[in-house]
Amino acid sequence: MTRMTRNSRTTRARFLAGVLALTLLLAGCSSEPTRDGGRVTLRFQSLAWQQESVEATKELVDEWNALHPEIQVEYVQGSWDSVHDQLLTSFEGGEAPDIVHDASDDLADFAYGGHLADLTDLLPERLTSDIPALSWESVTFGDGVYGVPFLQEPRVLIADAVRLKESGVRIPTPEHPWSWAEFRQVAKELSGDGRYGVAWPLKEPVSATLNLSLSAGGRLFHRGDDGKVTVRFEDGDEVVPRTISEQVSADHSASPTTLGSGGSDTLPGLFAGKYAMVPLGFSYRQQIVQQAPKGFRWQVLPAPAGAGGLAQGVSPQTLSVAEDCPHKEEAVAFLDFLLQPRNMVRLALGDWMLPTGRQALADPALRTPEHGWATGTALAAHLRPAPAQSVRGYPEWKDKVATPALQEYYSGAIGLGELRKRLEKDGNLVLARYQR
Amino acid sequence: MRTRPAARAGQYTALLAYLVFLAFPFVWLASTAFKPATELAGLHPTWIPQDPTLANFRQAFDEQPLLRAALNSLLTASASALVAVAVATPTAYVMARRRGALARAATGWVVVSQAFPFVLLIIPLFLVLKNLRLIDSLPGLVLVYVVWSLPFALWMLTGYVRAVPAELEEAAAVDGAGRLRTLVSVTVPLLAPGIAATALFAFVTAWNEFFFALVLLKTPEHQTLPVLLTRFIGAEGVADLGPLAAAAFLATLPSLLVFALIQRRITGSLLAGAVKG
Numbered sequence: 001m002t003r004m005t006r007n008s009r010t011t012r013a014r015f016l017a018g019v020l021a022l023t024l025l026l027a028g029c030s031s032e033p034t035r036d037g038g039r040v041t042l043r044f045q046s047l048a049w050q051q052e053s054v055e056a057t058k059e060l061v062d063e064w065n066a067l068h069p070e071i072q073v074e075y076v077q078g079s080w081d082s083v084h085d086q087l088l089t090s091f092e093g094g095e096a097p098d099i100v101h102d103a104s105d106d107l108a109d110f111a112y113g114g115h116l117a118d119l120t121d122l123l124p125e126r127l128t129s130d131i132p133a134l135s136w137e138s139v140t141f142g143d144g145v146y147g148v149p150f151l152q153e154p155r156v157l158i159a160d161a162v163r164l165k166e167s168g169v170r171i172p173t174p175e176h177p178w179s180w181a182e183f184r185q186v187a188k189e190l191s192g193d194g195r196y197g198v199a200w201p202l203k204e205p206v207s208a209t210l211n212l213s214l215s216a217g218g219r220l221f222h223r224g225d226d227g228k229v230t231v232r233f234e235d236g237d238e239v240v241p242r243t244i245s246e247q248v249s250a251d252h253s254a255s256p257t258t259l260g261s262g263g264s265d266t267l268p269g270l271f272a273g274k275y276a277m278v279p280l281g282f283s284y285r286q287q288i289v290q291q292a293p294k295g296f297r298w299q300v301l302p303a304p305a306g307a308g309g310l311a312q313g314v315s316p317q318t319l320s321v322a323e324d325c326p327h328k329e330e331a332v333a334f335l336d337f338l339l340q341p342r343n344m345v346r347l348a349l350g351d352w353m354l355p356t357g358r359q360a361l362a363d364p365a366l367r368t369p370e371h372g373w374a375t376g377t378a379l380a381a382h383l384r385p386a387p388a389q390s391v392r393g394y395p396e397w398k399d400k401v402a403t404p405a406l407q408e409y410y411s412g413a414i415g416l417g418e419l420r421k422r423l424e425k426d427g428n429l430v431l432a433r434y435q436r
Numbered sequence: 437m438r439t440r441p442a443a444r445a446g447q448y449t450a451l452l453a454y455l456v457f458l459a460f461p462f463v464w465l466a467s468t469a470f471k472p473a474t475e476l477a478g479l480h481p482t483w484i485p486q487d488p489t490l491a492n493f494r495q496a497f498d499e500q501p502l503l504r505a506a507l508n509s510l511l512t513a514s515a516s517a518l519v520a521v522a523v524a525t526p527t528a529y530v531m532a533r534r535r536g537a538l539a540r541a542a543t544g545w546v547v548v549s550q551a552f553p554f555v556l557l558i559i560p561l562f563l564v565l566k567n568l569r570l571i572d573s574l575p576g577l578v579l580v581y582v583v584w585s586l587p588f589a590l591w592m593l594t595g596y597v598r599a600v601p602a603e604l605e606e607a608a609a610v611d612g613a614g615r616l617r618t619l620v621s622v623t624v625p626l627l628a629p630g631i632a633a634t635a636l637f638a639f640v641t642a643w644n645e646f647f648f649a650l651v652l653l654k655t656p657e658h659q660t661l662p663v664l665l666t667r668f669i670g671a672e673g674v675a676d677l678g679p680l681a682a683a684a685f686l687a688t689l690p691s692l693l694v695f696a697l698i699q700r701r702i703t704g705s706l707l708a709g710a711v712k713g
Contacts, residue, residue, distance in 0.1 A: 049670045079666035089651045093562040272479035291477035
């Protein structure tokens with residue numbers, strides 16, 4: 001072995017060792033924690049994700065910090081995609097954010113698990129009286145209130161305005177909505193020549209079906225005197241799934257190909273005139289404004305009504321305080337600031353959703369007919385907590401029983417009798433395990 | 437032996453189909469990244485953007501600190517790859533050359549450790565790192581990635597070490613080289629393709645990893661690229677498709693670059709001497 005080769009290898013080894021040390025050093029340097037100089041610092045994990053809502057939230061945090069130098073709030077960006085797993089691990093590890101943004105249907109495990117603070121005695125009267133009792137129900141688990149519901153969205157019909165006008169059908173309003181039978185008829189009239197009256201994006205068939213079924217008087221989950229919940233698929237529960245199924249299989253007025261799609265996947269068909277109407281969450285309007293081709297005219301219609309009127313289930317977005325947070329009063333004071341009516345309006349506009357607060361809902365910015373805001377705000381009074389969210393065992397019932405059963409029913413593989421049997425018989429077996 | 441033309445054509449067809457299958461997601465991602473929002477919502481999607489734009493890239497950079505996250509990912513992945521290789525190389529050597537009960541037990545551990553789903557480990561791991569004050573730190577994440585990639589890295593490198601003829605080491609010993617000198621001067625150079633492949637594996641594993649980074653890093657300044665990408669996804673899976681595709685497209689480039697750089701070395705070294713009998 002020559003001296004040159006040896007030197008070259010030694011140099012190479014030193015170089016590699018240097019790179020390793022430098023990389024570790026850099027990795028170490030960039031992880032230096034920030035200090036807050038002894039002030040109370042609250043970590044607020046927000047799930048705002050659209051540019052306008054992120055900006056609105058950050059601005060409000062900055063305003064709070066400027067007004068309250070002794071209570072600083074640190075904005076932390078979370079993600080809807082993984083919030084449950086991330087929060088669960090953080091709670092278990094005792095490292096959760098102080099203030100947590102989530103949705104009411106995700107809170108039950110955390111509330112019952114003792115990870116969230118009961119806010120009953122901490123919330124200011126201004127906030128408790130401004131937000132309707134029905135919204136508070138969605139964050140009440142047992143005797144405690146484990147979050148503040150602040151944004152929600154009804155499911156509406158986004159319609160091709162030109163096609164609707166040309167067809168001559170009656171345009172529904174929140175005061176005079178279509179009945180489910182009328183909706184079926186209209187969808188038929190709007191179909192033909194390879195075009196469909198409606199496209200149902202039913203990637204998540206259970207929540208869509210259950211929430212809309214409240215309008216037909218369905219409730220599916222019945223709580224007995226002993227507090228135990230059982231599933232009963234009654235007349236009111238049949239209306240929505242039967243309507244969808246008949247639109248797909250008998251009338252051919254609903255596209256069969258969108259039954260497994262998400263809402264965004266149906267928009268190209270709406271823009272291209274393939275579908276006249278698409279039932280979507282209210283916040284999808286933002287995507288439509290962003291993506292619709294120039295000249296495409298659209299309008300927001302209320303979902304059909306039935307025996308239950310315009311009622312539908314929603315799972316509001318929530319703000320909660322971690323049980324481990326040592327400064328709960330300060331955290332609630334921040335929530336009170338963040339959810340002042342004018343601030344709630346800013347958050348709602350940023351997320352294209354409806355605020356839960358009555359005063360915010362009355363704001364003229366949310367009463368404009370532009371982009372269907374007025375139709376949405378008119379529906380706010382009819383929104384109810386999603387029927388299933390306080391039912392223990394619902395996630396398993398949904399994944400193992402209801403989702404496959406509804407998917408098979410909508411695709412025509414099974415009939416209404418088999419659907420009822422599976423939801424009730426198989427479903428009650430699942431729920432019983434959680435209620436022993 | 438000559439291959440019949442029909443068989444050769446079939447081979448090339450299969451190869452082409454496989455390449456198309458592999459390339460499709462990346463090409464589609466690139467195509468999506470350069471399409472304006474209105475074109476993304478077209479009923480008949482096209483391969484080549486009709487009205488290509490950089491707006492998605494601008495929006496992605498405006499909305500999220502992509503460069504900082506990319507730097508975090510680069511530091512974490514590079515450190516993980518270097519440490520994993522530094523630990524795995526001597527360990528694999530011992531496992532390959534020593535035939536005792538300990539080596540067999542270590543090999544068994546490597547196999548068994550592959551069977552643990554990470555969801556089982558995450559909460560205990562979180563608590564361990566918390567006690568070590570390594571939560572929310574990139575060195576903590578590097579430690580996790582090293583441990584996570586080590587079993588497979590060991591498995592890979594052990595195979596490479598076994599492929600190096602022991603006679604070469606014996607010859608070095610006869611020439612007076614000690615165990616360490618033999619390892620450094622004889623075995624490691626011959627292991628270069630294996631080490632490169634292992635480093636690549638550890639780098640790509642760490643670069644793409646999402647869940648540990650999501651759970652262990654809290655401070656926004658520490659977050660890595662995969663975690664940042666999820667910020668383009670909203671409730672119920674609604675995605676800001678253009679900026680997401682733009683950011684994801686950029687996020688795939690370093691992996692491809694590292695692979696392109698190392699791949700030549702891997703194949704070159706593997707082929708060197710292959711025909712020398």
